[in-house]
Amino acid sequence: MTLPLSGMLVLDLSRLLPGPMCSMHLHDMGARVIKVEDTGAGDYTRSLGMPKGFVSPAFHILNRGKESISLDLSTAEGHELLMKLVAKADILLESFRPGVMKKLGLAYEQLKAVNPRLVACSISGFGQTGPWADKAGHDMNYCATAGVLDQVGEAGGAPTLSNFQIADLAGGSLSAAMAILGGVVGRLNSQLNGGAGEGCYLDVSMTDCTFAHNVIPLATMNLMGKSLPRGQDMLTGARPCYGIYKTADDLYMAVGSLEQKFWNQVCDVLGHPEWQNRYWDMGAKADQLRSEVAAVFASQPQSHWREVFADTDCCVTPILSPQQAFEHPQLLAREMVQVLTTAQGQKIRCPAPAIQFGEQKHITDKPGPEQGEHTLSVLQELALAEADIQQLLSRGVIRQAGHEMATSTDNSNKKSSTPSTKETTV
Numbered sequence: 001m002t003l004p005l006s007g008m009l010v011l012d013l014s015r016l017l018p019g020p021m022c023s024m025h026l027h028d029m030g031a032r033v034i035k036v037e038d039t040g041a042g043d044y045t046r047s048l049g050m051p052k053g054f055v056s057p058a059f060h061i062l063n064r065g066k067e068s069i070s071l072d073l074s075t076a077e078g079h080e081l082l083m084k085l086v087a088k089a090d091i092l093l094e095s096f097r098p099g100v101m102k103k104l105g106l107a108y109e110q111l112k113a114v115n116p117r118l119v120a121c122s123i124s125g126f127g128q129t130g131p132w133a134d135k136a137g138h139d140m141n142y143c144a145t146a147g148v149l150d151q152v153g154e155a156g157g158a159p160t161l162s163n164f165q166i167a168d169l170a171g172g173s174l175s176a177a178m179a180i181l182g183g184v185v186g187r188l189n190s191q192l193n194g195g196a197g198e199g200c201y202l203d204v205s206m207t208d209c210t211f212a213h214n215v216i217p218l219a220t221m222n223l224m225g226k227s228l229p230r231g232q233d234m235l236t237g238a239r240p241c242y243g244i245y246k247t248a249d250d251l252y253m254a255v256g257s258l259e260q261k262f263w264n265q266v267c268d269v270l271g272h273p274e275w276q277n278r279y280w281d282m283g284a285k286a287d288q289l290r291s292e293v294a295a296v297f298a299s300q301p302q303s304h305w306r307e308v309f310a311d312t313d314c315c316v317t318p319i320l321s322p323q324q325a326f327e328h329p330q331l332l333a334r335e336m337v338q339v340l341t342t343a344q345g346q347k348i349r350c351p352a353p354a355i356q357f358g359e360q361k362h363i364t365d366k367p368g369p370e371q372g373e374h375t376l377s378v379l380q381e382l383a384l385a386e387a388d389i390q391q392l393l394s395r396g397v398i399r400q401a402g403h404e405m406a407t408s409t410d411n412s413n414k415k416s417s418t419p420s421t422k423e424t425t426v
Contacts (some may be wrong), residue, residue: 016048066376186200244319265312
């Protein structure tokens with residue numbers, strides 16, 4: 001089947017993690033995504049944590065199959081070129097600090113004047129308004145503010161960081177993608193109902209969206225007047241039927257038998273059917289039961305428990321490393337693993353598109369683009385003459401992959417060439 005966003009053009013001005021992951025989802029739904037990068041550092045996910053001359057695998061994973069055009073938006077010519085692209089686009093995504101788009105002459109009202117159909121989305125840490133709108137932050141700051149980080153960790157211990165960026169991905173990427181799709185559907189509904197088919201502006205705060213998804217602690221807060229300390233809520237350690245248990249080889253098993261029917265099976269497999277009647281144990285009794293369960297799991301290596309629980313449907317699974325996840329038969333059967341080959345011959349294993357439309361999975365095996373790799377081809381689509389393109393190149397208004405910047409132009413020192421953002425690092 002034709003992918004749902006086929007034929008749509010996304011201009012992605014974002015960098016690092018939340019925005020590029022969002023536009024990757026849109027790309028996987030069929031949209032053409034053009035990364036609009038400055039002529040200085042560009043999307044510095046390319047070089048983040050890497051030796052000079054090497055590109056981070058994270059960049060390729062986040063930007064596979066996209067195009068890149070490099071413009072200096074602080075110049076009148078660069079601004080004009082972007083506006084020509086805006087006139088053709090369906091969606092624009094950005095993640096600058098609040099106010100930067102306005103300084104660049106790219107406020108929503110200015111974009112809307114050029115293209116009333118445009119769905120424009122801003123991803124920021126704290127939103128476009130409020131006393132913290134201008135504060136810098138990263139994923140942990142947004143999770144901390146939303147009350148999420150307080151709940152992550154073991155009972156009696158300090159809050160724990162996750163290598164899964166909750167605010168960036170759930171609060172930023174997925175929430176923005178959902179909002180953008182809503183904006184596109186709203187525009188189409190307007191057209192179907194005889195309206196003008198206008199787009200909209202979307203203000204996505206990673207803190208707001210993370211806060212909105214923090215359901216279980218907030219439910220406890222409403223029931224008891226306050227949230228429970230980390231490690232003491234239903235899903236964080238209060239119930240022995242839902243927890244993590246160490247095995248003899250210092251690996252772990254995840255026991256998620258929340259329902260009593262599953263817990264009863266766990267007890268049978270572990271050889272302790274008498275534990276079935278202790279399903280509702282809480283407090284000191286639960287702590288004692290947890291110790292008894294832990295002792296049994298600690299008596300055998302993970303491989304033993306994997307085999308023992310293999311044919312028992314009771315929500316018990318081994319905790320896998322990322323490397324092991326890539327070899328899991330379920331993920332392989334779902335065609336969730338793909339390999340990108342870079343221009344330098346580097347093989348990068350990464351997840352394939354997670355959402356399948358129809359019977360065939362849409363897989364893009366192209367790696368992330370070089371900075372400005374598609375500058376010339378995109379400008380040629382705008383009907384710019386070759387002589388004009390060369391002049392823009394020589395003056396540093398645009399950048400083409402493999403083309404040295406003009407020595408008279410130092411874009412890295414231009415304040416608005418690389419506007420400040422609030423995105424998290426990878």
